[in-house]
Amino acid sequence: MAVNKRPVKITDTILRDAHQSLIATRMKTEDMLPIVEKLDKVGYHSVECWGGATFDACLRFLKEDPWERLRKLRDGFKNTKLQMLLRGQNILGYRHYADDVVEYFVQKTIANGIDILRIFDALNDPRNLKTAIDATKKEGGHAQIAISYTLSEVHTLEYYAKLAKQLEDMGADSICIKDMAGLLVPYSATELVKTLKETVKVPIQLHAHYTSGVAAMTYLKAVEAGADIIDTAMSPFSMGTAQPATEVMVETFKGTPYDTGFDQDLLSEIADYFRPQREKALESGLMNPKVLGVNIKTLLYQVPGGMLSNLVSQLQKQNAEDKFYDVLEEIPRVRADYGYPPLVTPSSQIVGTQAVLNVLSGQRYKMVTKESKALVRGEYGRTPVPISDEIKKIIIGNEKQITCRPADLIKPELKKIESEMTRYKQQDEDVLSYALFSQVAEDFFKYREAQQTKVDPNMADKDNKVYPV
Amino acid sequence: MAVNKRPVKITDTILRDAHQSLIATRMKTEDMLPIVEKLDKVGYHSVECWGGATFDACLRFLKEDPWERLRKLRDGFKNTKLQMLLRGQNILGYRHYADDVVEYFVQKTIANGIDILRIFDALNDPRNLKTAIDATKKEGGHAQIAISYTLSEVHTLEYYAKLAKQLEDMGADSICIKDMAGLLVPYSATELVKTLKETVKVPIQLHAHYTSGVAAMTYLKAVEAGADIIDTAMSPFSMGTAQPATEVMVETFKGTPYDTGFDQDLLSEIADYFRPQREKALESGLMNPKVLGVNIKTLLYQVPGGMLSNLVSQLQKQNAEDKFYDVLEEIPRVRADYGYPPLVTPSSQIVGTQAVLNVLSGQRYKMVTKESKALVRGEYGRTPVPISDEIKKIIIGNEKQITCRPADLIKPELKKIESEMTRYKQQDEDVLSYALFSQVAEDFFKYREAQQTKVDPNMADKDNKVYPV
Ligand SMILES: [Co+2]
Ligand SMILES: [Co+2]
Numbered sequence: 001m002a003v004n005k006r007p008v009k010i011t012d013t014i015l016r017d018a019h020q021s022l023i024a025t026r027m028k029t030e031d032m033l034p035i036v037e038k039l040d041k042v043g044y045h046s047v048e049c050w051g052g053a054t055f056d057a058c059l060r061f062l063k064e065d066p067w068e069r070l071r072k073l074r075d076g077f078k079n080t081k082l083q084m085l086l087r088g089q090n091i092l093g094y095r096h097y098a099d100d101v102v103e104y105f106v107q108k109t110i111a112n113g114i115d116i117l118r119i120f121d122a123l124n125d126p127r128n129l130k131t132a133i134d135a136t137k138k139e140g141g142h143a144q145i146a147i148s149y150t151l152s153e154v155h156t157l158e159y160y161a162k163l164a165k166q167l168e169d170m171g172a173d174s175i176c177i178k179d180m181a182g183l184l185v186p187y188s189a190t191e192l193v194k195t196l197k198e199t200v201k202v203p204i205q206l207h208a209h210y211t212s213g214v215a216a217m218t219y220l221k222a223v224e225a226g227a228d229i230i231d232t233a234m235s236p237f238s239m240g241t242a243q244p245a246t247e248v249m250v251e252t253f254k255g256t257p258y259d260t261g262f263d264q265d266l267l268s269e270i271a272d273y274f275r276p277q278r279e280k281a282l283e284s285g286l287m288n289p290k291v292l293g294v295n296i297k298t299l300l301y302q303v304p305g306g307m308l309s310n311l312v313s314q315l316q317k318q319n320a321e322d323k324f325y326d327v328l329e330e331i332p333r334v335r336a337d338y339g340y341p342p343l344v345t346p347s348s349q350i351v352g353t354q355a356v357l358n359v360l361s362g363q364r365y366k367m368v369t370k371e372s373k374a375l376v377r378g379e380y381g382r383t384p385v386p387i388s389d390e391i392k393k394i395i396i397g398n399e400k401q402i403t404c405r406p407a408d409l410i411k412p413e414l415k416k417i418e419s420e421m422t423r424y425k426q427q428d429e430d431v432l433s434y435a436l437f438s439q440v441a442e443d444f445f446k447y448r449e450a451q452q453t454k455v456d457p458n459m460a461d462k463d464n465k466v467y468p469v
Numbered sequence: 470m471a472v473n474k475r476p477v478k479i480t481d482t483i484l485r486d487a488h489q490s491l492i493a494t495r496m497k498t499e500d501m502l503p504i505v506e507k508l509d510k511v512g513y514h515s516v517e518c519w520g521g522a523t524f525d526a527c528l529r530f531l532k533e534d535p536w537e538r539l540r541k542l543r544d545g546f547k548n549t550k551l552q553m554l555l556r557g558q559n560i561l562g563y564r565h566y567a568d569d570v571v572e573y574f575v576q577k578t579i580a581n582g583i584d585i586l587r588i589f590d591a592l593n594d595p596r597n598l599k600t601a602i603d604a605t606k607k608e609g610g611h612a613q614i615a616i617s618y619t620l621s622e623v624h625t626l627e628y629y630a631k632l633a634k635q636l637e638d639m640g641a642d643s644i645c646i647k648d649m650a651g652l653l654v655p656y657s658a659t660e661l662v663k664t665l666k667e668t669v670k671v672p673i674q675l676h677a678h679y680t681s682g683v684a685a686m687t688y689l690k691a692v693e694a695g696a697d698i699i700d701t702a703m704s705p706f707s708m709g710t711a712q713p714a715t716e717v718m719v720e721t722f723k724g725t726p727y728d729t730g731f732d733q734d735l736l737s738e739i740a741d742y743f744r745p746q747r748e749k750a751l752e753s754g755l756m757n758p759k760v761l762g763v764n765i766k767t768l769l770y771q772v773p774g775g776m777l778s779n780l781v782s783q784l785q786k787q788n789a790e791d792k793f794y795d796v797l798e799e800i801p802r803v804r805a806d807y808g809y810p811p812l813v814t815p816s817s818q819i820v821g822t823q824a825v826l827n828v829l830s831g832q833r834y835k836m837v838t839k840e841s842k843a844l845v846r847g848e849y850g851r852t853p854v855p856i857s858d859e860i861k862k863i864i865i866g867n868e869k870q871i872t873c874r875p876a877d878l879i880k881p882e883l884k885k886i887e888s889e890m891t892r893y894k895q896q897d898e899d900v901l902s903y904a905l906f907s908q909v910a911e912d913f914f915k916y917r918e919a920q921q922t923k924v925d926p927n928m929a930d931k932d933n934k935v936y937p938v
Binding site: 185186187212213214216217220221235236238239244245247248251252254255256264265267268271278279282287289290292293294296297299300 | 655656681682689704705707708714717724725733734736737740748751756761763765766768
């Protein structure tokens with residue numbers, strides 16, 4: 001091919017999203033460190049290794065300090081940029097935090113070794129991203145803004161172009177199309193990537209999950225259309241609900257203008273390292289073969305796989321499985337009523353549960369969840385399109401909608417949080433662990449103390465992962 | 470896209486290659502029949518449902534008459550063409566048969582309901598295909614000739630173009646690129662398909678396995694380059710060592726010039742039917758999750774996955790695992806010496822074993838297997854390029870090479886075969902079952918008789934699948 005060379009760059013998710021997607025985020029730091037030296041030699045654009053659910057999983061299940069993990073990884077990766085996933089104003093938790101917590105978190109994250117922060121918001125409300133972007137840039141980090149990809153009549157190419165331009169204007173150093181549900185089909189990727197490349201100057205990265213079976217093809221078409229970076233995972237933790245395999249994409253582009261130039265022998269050694277972990281996880285049941293299959297339903301109903309299985313179990317509890325298709329038809333209607341939020345956490349649960357209630361109660365919005373009210377009240381941020389006065393009236397009556405950025409209503413809270421946990425504090429970063437997951441962090445702090453003081457280690461209830469001090 | 474419509478056609482392998490690849494060909498006729506009516510409504514170009522290993526598996530493991538299966542399927546498929554895989558002069562066995570057996574097999578195959586015979590030869594020797602092609606055309610069947618795809622310095626685009634032209638001239642109604650090892654990478658598919666489309670007029674079909682992780686992308690590029698038909702498998706038995714998923718490819722091409730027009734709701738019902746069979750196979754261990762992963766090594770060493778695992782076990786038996794990479798380097802040298810045969814059964818085993826011997830004995834061709842001698846002697850047919858006099862001398866000394874078609878040396882054998890099994894014959898087709906798998910067929914005939922006469926059914930040793938008469 002006589003085309004100019006345009007090597008595609010690769011972010012490997014093996015240390016974050018790959019194991020989060022396939023083995024419930026259970027990869028330990030000790031499972032990572034022995035292979036870091038080789039990973040560092042590949043030539044990756046970056047290695048995603050922190051954030052997402054790893055922070056919670058470290059504290060809750062692995063009894064590890066996530067900050068300590070980050071420092072160890074930073075220590076090992078001499079040449080490769082480290083990347084993380086940050087949920088905007090939610091940081092890594094499930095509520096909006098005050099700006100002082102977000103700023104402090106970003107500061108410590110970069111100080112401990114993260115180079116690239118991928119920042120996203122479930123509603124794609126730029127205001128929920130602003131504090132994190134500004135903090136990242138202030139600390140000298142790379143602010144990558146991720147657009148939560150979804151399908152609806154308002155999520156047109158024009159919508160995405162306008163949003164991308166706005167994010168670039170806000171200071172995004174790169175933009176990521178984040179397709180958490182595997183909804184972006186190959187030829188739609190061609191159009192979307194072309195549109196974004198025509199609209200913004202910053203690099204475009206694509207993050208997709210293999211769940212619906214199209215992700216590798218989607219990457220191929222996206223790269224042909226001009227995507228600069230793709231997210232892949234080393235083959236033993238690839239595909240299924242995770243990313244396309246690194247070695248496969250590298251081989252696919254070999255000898256083409258998009259050739260990564262990576263050394264397959266080196267990748268092969270890395271895969272050999274991780275393969276026993278996959279086999280062990282399959283044997284123990286930690287990896288369920290079901291996550292390795294194709295779930296095409298997500299494409300047919302334009303609804304993420306996790307949301308579909310939630311619906312089934314909600315309906316089963318009510319002995320109303322026969323209403324499954326009625327609920328599936330109700331979902332896009334509720335979504336339209338609610339201003340077309342992308343179907344990701346938490347809006348996927350809110351829309352799904354409300355659709356179930358609307359069908360089972362026999363009258364739409366006869367019963368309304370408090371989360372529905374919060375969404376309509378604007379507490380999660382601004383929905384892609386405004387919610388009609390009619391729906392507002394039905395859901396929240398005469399209550400006022402929040403029109404400001406939700407975090408504007410949250411007073412600085414860092415000092416108060418710190419004051420609650422001083423007793424356990426061994427490093428500044430502990431304040432942030434406690435801010436995000438107070439109970440879990442406290443349990444971890446107690447466990448850490450017990451380990452350090454060797455108090456009654458035999459009393460540890462290992463099955464329940466509860467450790468007395 | 471303002472391109473002329475060119476819907477891609479689909480052959481579904483769910484009833485043959487899919488379960489042959491993922492669950493050792495163990496799908497029973499009774500597992501197929503309830504879904505035939507729906508499969509028949511999809512609009513497939515064809516359904517592959519017979520041949521390959523299914524014939525042997527029916528008789529050996531399932532205690533089913535393969536001919537009876539074919540008649541039942543034919544009875545159910547009112548609108549869809551039925552397709553099978555035939556190993557040229559080997560029919561469905563592992564030796565060359567006399568022409569009278571090949572002709573009779575093809576006649577009975579078409580009489581019992583097969584429309585399309587995909588005929589291939591491991592060495593791509595057209596002479597090994599000729600009798601089957603002629604018989605197919607004489608009986609009014611569609612003769613699809615499959616080219617065994619392989620990589621080597623002689624397997625150039627020119628080689629494939631020349632071969633395809635020759636096959637078209639021999640009467641091929643369509644040509645299939647048969648990539649059993651997942652070696653055809655996406656951008657090579659572009660070039661290969663373009664070349665073939667420029668060379669021949671008959672439709673081009675692509676058959677690939679997902680083993681190395683590229684197959685869906687390879688299909689996409691092949692279809693863009695002009696491929697007419699692709700082989701896919703319904704999602705519950707797709708990917709891994711089987712084909713890309715039908716629903717995924719259908720969805721990928723939806724709304725493009727290649728749109729299949731298939732009804733995803735119907736496909737979804739079919740997938741729902743097969744999904745419990747997948748889950749059961751995973752639970753029982755019949756489906757090993759290992760077959761679902763990506764094996765990139767097949768691409769790196771240009772050697773099929775099965776051949777690699779055979780090598781490892783051969784070396785383990787000799788306590789010589791440290792010689793693995795030496796053997797991998799020896800393989801292409803042996804292959805060059807032997808005239809570059811494609812690495813499929815039986816040449817993959819012949820080349821692999823000889824490479825092991827060459828490395829372990831410390832001297833090339835110090836020890837030579839009888840299969841090596843047979844290959845060099847020309848008993849399997851003509852290799853892609855002639856074998857040098859030097860190698861002939863080393864391997865077979867002064868023995869003569871066969872230069873004629875191997876089957877020319879086999880006298881008619883049908884009558885003799887029939888005379889051996891008359892005692893069991895209940896239908897003409899039984900002669901063919903016996904011709905291909907004499908011992909297994911005899912055991913089956915005895916079992917069938919026992920079932921019919923109800924002699925001592927309680928003595929059946931069900932665990933060992935051995936049935937006394
Ligand atoms: Co993800
Ligand atoms: Co096959």
